[in-house]
Amino acid sequence: MSVDQIVSQQQQIISQLINTWKTQSQAIGTFLDKYENDAYLNEIAAGRNRAVYVFGHIVSASDDMLPLLGFGDRLHPELQELFSANPDKFFPEIPAVAELKSYWKVINEKLAAEFLGLSPGDWLDRHTRVSVEDFAKDPARNKLNVLVSRTNHISYHLGQLNLLNIKK
């Protein structure tokens, strides 16, 4: 097999992984189009997180991918305290579903655009929260791993969101 063929295979693998991330993100979008925005103020199950919180948590995790992958600062640093560092109902007020939806759209567009600028070698390079020394010990702590694990993180919470039971 020629170098070109192997490079092309490698690019295919990475573009498949980006597509899986997109597909899971789109499934969240589909879920959010299912009901009126107020429906997402309900808990996904009795005594559990509200759907709006779970969604905010996903938006926060995606926003966090920007600094983690070296694409710049978070667009909405306030989401960290609201949806990542603290549990649901810790703050009396959180952003509305419509607001989170608009953040989510811009964050995903920025991520998708930045992804296109990374070569396979860049994807296998360390993410910004691992030191050179630690990365040398475990080369799997790379940017591709961030993409894959954050995709699974979306799937994890999508499974929970889909339990939301609203009578239309």
Next chain:
Amino acid sequence: MSVDQIVSQQQQIISQLINTWKTQSQAIGTFLDKYENDAYLNEIAAGRNRAVYVFGHIVSASDDMLPLLGFGDRLHPELQELFSANPDKFFPEIPAVAELKSYWKVINEKLAAEFLGLSPGDWLDRHTRVSVEDFAKDPARNKLNVLVSRTNHISYHLGQLNLLNIKK
């Protein structure tokens, strides 16, 4: 970059994806070690699937990877009707949690062993449920995509299982 370096990168990517699958599967195992087996007869949320059914569904999906990836027949073809083709509570009796755990262990060991036998080229080859013609139109319908999407499928249901609320 030399051919050897690119091939080694490719192998690294694939082994990372296999490891992500293993990590998600292990997280299911950790969840199943949390309570006594009888606890998993409870619903994950009021009126929703029982944990034992969700687990059986994951075992069935993993067993199905054997024929889908060309590794041979399902080890437990009966799981298809019980946990994939029909909803929870459709059958008055389903296998016990302990039984499903033992199936799951053997299936995962077989999958992990078979994975080691695939080259990067094999991973990018079509899975057994897509025709040569359809695969030519969409080369992403390959074995690697099965691995990645089934890993996300495990994460999806893991998120649901972790809602199970048992007072110890």
